[in-house]
Amino acid sequence: MREAHAGWLEVLDPGALTTVQDLGRPGWAHLGVPRSGALDQPALRLANRLVGNPEGAACLETTLTGAVLRSGATTTLAVTGAGCGVRVDGRPASWGAAVPVPAGAEVRVGPALDGVRSYVALAGGIDIAPVLGSRSSDVLSGLGPGPVALGDRLPLGRPGRASYGIEAVPVPRGDRLRIVLGPRADWFTAAALAGLDGASYEVAADSNRIGLRLTGLPIERERVEVPEELPSEGMVLGAVQVPPSGQPVVFLHDHPTTGGYPVVGVLVDEDLPVCAQARPGDRLTLRVVG
Amino acid sequence: MQARRVGRDGLLVECASVTEVAGAYAALRAREADLRAIDIVPAARTVLLDGLADRDAALELVVALTPARVDGPAPDGAEVEVPVRYDGPDLEEVARQWQVTSAEVTRIHRETEYVVAFCGFAPGFAYCTGLPAHLGVQRRQDPRPRVPAGAVALAGEFTSVYPSSSPGGWQLIGSTALPVWRPEADPPALLAPGTRVRFVDA
Numbered sequence: 327m328r329e330a331h332a333g334w335l336e337v338l339d340p341g342a343l344t345t346v347q348d349l350g351r352p353g354w355a356h357l358g359v360p361r362s363g364a365l366d367q368p369a370l371r372l373a374n375r376l377v378g379n380p381e382g383a384a385c386l387e388t389t390l391t392g393a394v395l396r397s398g399a400t401t402t403l404a405v406t407g408a409g410c411g412v413r414v415d416g417r418p419a420s421w422g423a424a425v426p427v428p429a430g431a432e433v434r435v436g437p438a439l440d441g442v443r444s445y446v447a448l449a450g451g452i453d454i455a456p457v458l459g460s461r462s463s464d465v466l467s468g469l470g471p472g473p474v475a476l477g478d479r480l481p482l483g484r485p486g487r488a489s490y491g492i493e494a495v496p497v498p499r500g501d502r503l504r505i506v507l508g509p510r511a512d513w514f515t516a517a518a519l520a521g522l523d524g525a526s527y528e529v530a531a532d533s534n535r536i537g538l539r540l541t542g543l544p545i546e547r548e549r550v551e552v553p554e555e556l557p558s559e560g561m562v563l564g565a566v567q568v569p570p571s572g573q574p575v576v577f578l579h580d581h582p583t584t585g586g587y588p589v590v591g592v593l594v595d596e597d598l599p600v601c602a603q604a605r606p607g608d609r610l611t612l613r614v615v616g
Numbered sequence: 617m618q619a620r621r622v623g624r625d626g627l628l629v630e631c632a633s634v635t636e637v638a639g640a641y642a643a644l645r646a647r648e649a650d651l652r653a654i655d656i657v658p659a660a661r662t663v664l665l666d667g668l669a670d671r672d673a674a675l676e677l678v679v680a681l682t683p684a685r686v687d688g689p690a691p692d693g694a695e696v697e698v699p700v701r702y703d704g705p706d707l708e709e710v711a712r713q714w715q716v717t718s719a720e721v722t723r724i725h726r727e728t729e730y731v732v733a734f735c736g737f738a739p740g741f742a743y744c745t746g747l748p749a750h751l752g753v754q755r756r757q758d759p760r761p762r763v764p765a766g767a768v769a770l771a772g773e774f775t776s777v778y779p780s781s782s783p784g785g786w787q788l789i790g791s792t793a794l795p796v797w798r799p800e801a802d803p804p805a806l807l808a809p810g811t812r813v814r815f816v817d818a
Contacts (some may be wrong), residue, residue, distance in 0.1 A: 355655040355666065358735040457799050467739050468780075469799060478767040507626045509620035558736060560657035560664025562626050584659050584736035591625030616624075 333399030365602035369407035373447035375402035383451030408441030422494030441603030450483035510588035544572025693810035740779035740797030742807030759785035
């Protein structure tokens with residue numbers, strides 16, 4: 327059999343949750359297929375650019391605790407997203423830069439120092455078989471590979487062009503979520519809508535790739551006397567859904583394609599990375615922009 | 617038709633009934649090239665247009681669609697026959713809710729012509745419409761932690777086939793060996809929106 331892969335990446339410690347992610351599988355929502363893909367897409371694209379990959383190549387997305395990996399071949403790696411220590415065979419290496427990795431070297435992606443999710447790109451990308459056009463792991467529907475586990479050997483693709491000789495500069499992500507009201511803002515009281523702009527919410531610990539759960543002032547419904555819920559309707563990435571408790575949930579990449587709670591507004595795409603990197607206990611401020 | 621704005625590049629087209637959704641979805645799919653949406657997602661009373669390249673142009677196109685034009689007969693989508701063994705654990709419960717015999721439940725289920733109005737809940741899970749309004753089915757009080765793939769089920773105004781094993785609260789009346797969800801196949805879902813469906817004895 328022909329050796330199709332340029333090398334392997336072995337998982338020595340997957341940390342709390344490490345998944346394979348690319349730009350996801352948009353375009354299949356009518357079949358009930360979530361979009362999935364990296365939660366912090368600018369960070370994924372940057373990591374890929376640093377190692378000379380196409381921007382949408384598959385990377386690893388770590389969660390809070392980092393991961394330990396071993397590369398079977400000489401390669402180049404870059405870590406972006408949440409800031410963290412990076413060590414290659416015990417020696418400190420740069421975050422946000424192309425780092426050479428000798429064959430057999432142990433790569434330690436440390437716990438997140440700020441944010442939640444770091445992105446680990448390797449030259450050539452992770453070359454597992456795509457499902458519906460994407461290699462992303464979807465924790466809601468189970469499409470794509472499951473979370474990476476101890477002892478997994480992930481095949482790497484052939485590196486493309488040479489990596490860039492640039493380094494990423496950490497950019498403050500801010501704590502502001504800009505929201506465009508609708509499509510169901512009319513389900514809520516005028517006072518609740520007026521109070522949204524500038525409202526501060528705390529990130530709840532049960533937030534995940536499906537949704538960012540926020541706790542704070544309940545967003546009160548106008549029509550509390552109406553017993554029936556909204557018939558299920560299509561949900562978009564960034565939708566701020568409000569269950570009867572009034573505590574909002576921001577739909578992230580693994581969100582269900584339909585939902586039955588009213589959506590008071592939708593976040594602007596540019597603020598989704600803020601959600602991806604918000605830690606439990608962080609405070610975020612809503613800003614109504616339309 | 618009317619639509620609500622969703623975020624910066626989406627529209628939620630509103631329909632009066634699930635039948636109208638089926639018609640509106642077929643009409644919008646037919647204009648896919650002009651709409652330039654990333655996703656077109658039908659649901660119970662709406663069709664979501666997500667990721668529109670030009671929302672204002674799409675809204676003009678939607679407004680020009682009239683419900684009369686979309687609320688016609690069932691769309692002429694592909695037709696799928698699903699062979700069923702009517703051996704589900706909730707057959708008696710559905711018979712009780714409909715106040716008929718279980719043999720009558722299976723006869724009604726077989727003789728009804730269905731159209732997939734939308735998918736949701738899980739990849740390939742199709743909400744098939746066609747049962748008359750008076751034959752609504754209440755969900756189970758205690759959802760099952762695991763419903764096997766291929767279970768043929770009823771809830772509300774819909775019937776469906778579980779595409780993969782999952783928790784579920786629908787009433788199970790039978791099972792099919794026909795795989796309705798194969799992500800490696802093209803198309804991956806046998807019961808995509810607009811598909812006409814008939815259930816036959818296995």
